[in-house]
Amino acid sequence: MKKFDVLVIGAGPAGIFTALELNKQNPNCKILIIDKGRNIEKRVCPERTQGYCSQCAVCGITSGWSGAGAFSDGKLSLSPEVGGRITEYMSQQEAQDLINYADQYYLNFGASPDVYGLNNQVIDDISYEASKYDIKLIPCPVRHLGTEHAYQVLKAMYHFLIEKENIHFWELTKAEELIIEDGVAKGAIVNKKGVQEEIFAEYVVVAPGRGGAEWLKEQTDKLGIVTENNEVDIGVRVEVPNSIMDHLTKDLYEAKLVYYSDTFDNKVRTFCMNPGGVVSGEHYDGEVAVVNGHSYADPKLKTQNTNFALLVSTRFTEPFNQPIEYGKYIARLANMLTGGGIMVQRLGDLIKGRRTDYDRLKKSTTIPTMKGAVPGDLSYALPQRYLTSIIEALKAFDNVAPGLYSRNTLLYGVEVKFYSSKVRVNDKFETQIKNLYTIGDGAGITRGLMQASVTGVVVARDILSKE
Numbered sequence: 147m148k149k150f151d152v153l154v155i156g157a158g159p160a161g162i163f164t165a166l167e168l169n170k171q172n173p174n175c176k177i178l179i180i181d182k183g184r185n186i187e188k189r190v191c192p193e194r195t196q197g198y199c200s201q202c203a204v205c206g207i208t209s210g211w212s213g214a215g216a217f218s219d220g221k222l223s224l225s226p227e228v229g230g231r232i233t234e235y236m237s238q239q240e241a242q243d244l245i246n247y248a249d250q251y252y253l254n255f256g257a258s259p260d261v262y263g264l265n266n267q268v269i270d271d272i273s274y275e276a277s278k279y280d281i282k283l284i285p286c287p288v289r290h291l292g293t294e295h296a297y298q299v300l301k302a303m304y305h306f307l308i309e310k311e312n313i314h315f316w317e318l319t320k321a322e323e324l325i326i327e328d329g330v331a332k333g334a335i336v337n338k339k340g341v342q343e344e345i346f347a348e349y350v351v352v353a354p355g356r357g358g359a360e361w362l363k364e365q366t367d368k369l370g371i372v373t374e375n376n377e378v379d380i381g382v383r384v385e386v387p388n389s390i391m392d393h394l395t396k397d398l399y400e401a402k403l404v405y406y407s408d409t410f411d412n413k414v415r416t417f418c419m420n421p422g423g424v425v426s427g428e429h430y431d432g433e434v435a436v437v438n439g440h441s442y443a444d445p446k447l448k449t450q451n452t453n454f455a456l457l458v459s460t461r462f463t464e465p466f467n468q469p470i471e472y473g474k475y476i477a478r479l480a481n482m483l484t485g486g487g488i489m490v491q492r493l494g495d496l497i498k499g500r501r502t503d504y505d506r507l508k509k510s511t512t513i514p515t516m517k518g519a520v521p522g523d524l525s526y527a528l529p530q531r532y533l534t535s536i537i538e539a540l541k542a543f544d545n546v547a548p549g550l551y552s553r554n555t556l557l558y559g560v561e562v563k564f565y566s567s568k569v570r571v572n573d574k575f576e577t578q579i580k581n582l583y584t585i586g587d588g589a590g591i592t593r594g595l596m597q598a599s600v601t602g603v604v605v606a607r608d609i610l611s612k613e
């Protein structure tokens with residue numbers, strides 16, 4: 147029988163930081179981290195290396211050591227206002243202190259010391275200008291690692307941890323079933339490279355990310371753990387020349403803008419801004435392709451374009467209880483029209499009610515950075531409410547970024563954030579099942595690297611406080 151002190155399911159930032167903090171406070175703690183993807187050095191994405199998506203059974207972008215963080219843009223949001231809901235579990239000050247603490251880990255493992263978004267005069271000027279058009283700017287300092295450095299920093303954490311005798315990482319190992327006895331977590335049945343086995347541990351930390359959120363929901367339903375609907379964020383990835391966004395991104399790196407659409411009064415927000423970046427894809431369960439974006443820190447790898455997500459947030463009420471399935475359904479519609487890939491459309495064509503085809507795309511003055519994207523018509527995939535809200539927000543944001551509402555602005559679809567159901571946990575992220583914790587994006591608590599990392603630190607400290 148294999149027995150550990152702590153079993154961590156999912157090696158994304160939430161899982162990694164659980165292990166880092168456990169190890170820091172108690173170097174003897176025996177930890178097993180499992181992930182259904184590969185170790186960081188073996189992770190590859192054909193789309194990034196060869197320009198096309200081969201729909202791998204386990205997506206190299208979202209799974210493996212570092213989770214969705216491995217090839218991310220590596221923007222560490224240093225404000226508790228951004229990247230999740232940890233302030234629902236702790237005070238603003240505690241959240242800020244934990245962010246600063248986790249940030250120090252990133253710095254220690256090689257993150258760049260530069261922080262954007264600290265120039266208060268620039269923030270005030272942009273906020274003032276935006277407010278004239280009913281747009282709100284959410285200020286947030288950002289440490290930008292860049293895709294290549296995020297990978298290196300997370301790889302350094304990998305080597306640091308796996309070199310410890312009592313810390314083990316099993317790649318290509320999927321948790322299938324949690325083992326619970328008399329209301330206490332005991333471990334999990336896992337499938338390691340096709341072979342099933344039972345793993346036992348004093349504490350089980352479930353950190354499966356957005357890609358594992360559906361599996362977690364199945365488990366919580368079976369165990370009678372209460373979950374709540376989170377918002378569903380659906381939209382597009384916008385791509386424009388750098389010249390349109392530079393005055394915002396130069397100091398802020400990421401301009402987090404919020405607008406309530408004129409027709410439906412829906413919240414529309416910019417998210418994950420990548421100056422000089424590339425649009426990329428990600429896959430869930432080898433079936434659903436959704437769009438994302440990232441950028442490199444190296445000036446030589448910068449492109450002429452800036453991309454960002456434009457997302458419409460909706461919180462559905464009863465009887466609806468399938469936010470993930472709803473998002474996937476819409477993504478599948480877009481995939482169906484493109485033969486399984488990401489769709490791209492010029493804003494001008496969308497407004498004229500016509501498809502972008504290869505000829506029209508060739509005329510675009512914004513050259514798409516995602517070469518494999520298939521020109522199409524987003525109005526066949528996105529419900530009218532989303533499309534109208536997106537178009538209205540682009541029109542409004544054009545006031546602070548002139549040129550954004552242009553016929554050559556590219557829209558890639560669809561971008562969906564699977565914010566999962568929010569699992570009911572206490573302020574240390576422990577579920578109603580004793581010694582069973584769930585954290586990070588998969589538990590519906592966070593939405594970004596930094597807050598996911600913070601949840602890992604909180605859990606590790608709580609486990610150690612019980613010993």
Ligand SMILES: Cc1cc2nc3c(=O)[nH]c(=O)nc-3n(C[C@H](O)[C@H](O)[C@H](O)COP(=O)(O)OP(=O)(O)OC[C@H]3O[C@@H](n4cnc5c(N)ncnc54)[C@H](O)[C@@H]3O)c2cc1C
Pocket residue numbers: 155156157158159160161180181182183207208209210211212213214215216217218219220221222223229319320321322353354355356357358359361418426428438439440585586587588592593594595596598
């Ligand atoms: C392209 C891209 C760019 C991004 N850019 C940024 C950014 O710049 N800044 C930012 O803050 N955030 C960014 N994000 C989001 C960020 O990566 C996530 O918020 C963060 O990684 C969440 O951490 P997590 O540990 O909760 O989950 P994840 O990182 O998703 O990790 C979960 C892990 O669990 C594994 N898993 C799932 N189910 C199981 C199972 N049953 N058994 C075993 N393993 C399982 C998965 O394989 C995965 O490796 C980006 C994401 C993507 C995809």
